[in-house]
Amino acid sequence: MFLGIDIGNTNIVYGIFSGGEWLPQIRVETSLHKNASDYERHLRSEFLEQDIKKDQIQQVVISSVVPGITNTIEEMVHLFLGVQPFLLKPKNIRQLQLGIQNPSEIGSDLVANALAAVHKFKQACIVVDFGTALTFTVINDKQKILGVSIAPGIKTAMKALSSNTAQLPEIPLVLPDSAIGKNTVHAIQAGILVGYVGMVEHMIKEIKKEMPTDTKIIATGGLSSVLKPLAILFDEIDLHLTLKGLKIYGENYPLY
Template identity: 50%
Template sequence: MLLAVDVGNTDTVFGLYQTGTWNHIWRMRSLVHENVSHYESKLRLHFLEAGLSFGDVKTVVLCSVVPDMTPIIQKMLRSLFGDEIIMVGPDIYPELDIAIDHPHEIGADLIANAVAVMSRYKQNCVVVDFGTALTFTTVSKDGKILGVAILPGLVTAVKALFANTAQLPEVPLKLPASAIGKNTTEAIQAGILLGYEGLVKSLILRIRTELGGDCIAVATGGLSSIIETLKDEFVEIDRKLTLDGLRIIGERVKSF
């Protein structure tokens, strides 16, 4: 059994993989002020409720984009599963060439996404990850991360608007029927969701143009299905893409 752990800015995701499938996926809020025992008790409860034993886990793979949480989660995992925790970084998967100026600056989750699509597809691909940040990671058909575009995610954009404007409320992420909002909620939904629809299409088109038109797009992340009108832009929408990349990395490391 393999345990993949993805520490993100909003949530930390734990995925248990066995016999070709993700049997369990659990989410916890990423709270930097909490200690090791907080996360350990929650994970113990998940294992208990699922009737699982920590001893059944043979491989643990961790990626984190929250530096303050990384040592906390590392310590928790080592106390439960031993010291052989695979930590994802730019050198973890030799088959992936990170062809950017400063490879150590790239998020570990983006590395996992790139590994997943380069293993699944053998062609140029842009991975659009709808998370706390909205990221576009371009991977070439020969296994190179060519570069990344980053901007605030959907929830981040809504929260920023709510926090910095006195009269605008926080609204649900629901695609409006019209770009012409008839009330404040619809106005914000039109601006954010329809605005992001155009933004995503525009960036994918520009990336494809720069690659001579030869590039597929794959979506992932917790909000990847929110903007339904974007689904035809992608050959696949897979919320487990990052976990799959972590699994592939774990299996690769264990085989050597």
């Protein structure tokens, strides 16, 4: 079995590949206040619930955009699985060129996305990741990451709006039928969710002006299915894209 660990600003996602398929993802909130034992207890409980035998995990690859927690998760892997994890580092990926000014600044999750996209399609790609941030990673037909565009993610935008509004109710992530809000919840859904549809459409349109006509558009991230009108823009929606990139990295670019 392969275990990919995607450490994001909001959640840590564990993905296990077994028997030719991905098992249901395991998620836990990212917290700098937890230690390795805390994360170990959570993962142990999830393994028991899903009847996963820890001795079957043969390889672990980690992507982290939260440096303050990386060592904690590496320690947890040692503690629970007794496995030496690989840490994805963009500079070690020979297949992808990094055409950006400061390669050390690009998130390893975005590089994993790009690696999985070009590995499958072998042509120019735009990867739209609906996570804590909404990101557009652009790869040309020479397998070179040209750059990234970043906007606040949907939940991030909603949180920013509600943090200074004491009486604002919890807003369901449901795209409304009308762009004209009739109450507070509807108004915010319209402003943010309908607004994000327009933003994503426009961003893809503008990026494609600088790309070949046969560029593939791939969506990933936990909220990629919320904005249903965007589905026709995507050649593929793959919730496991980052994890697939970690698996490819582990198979081809191990760190010794």
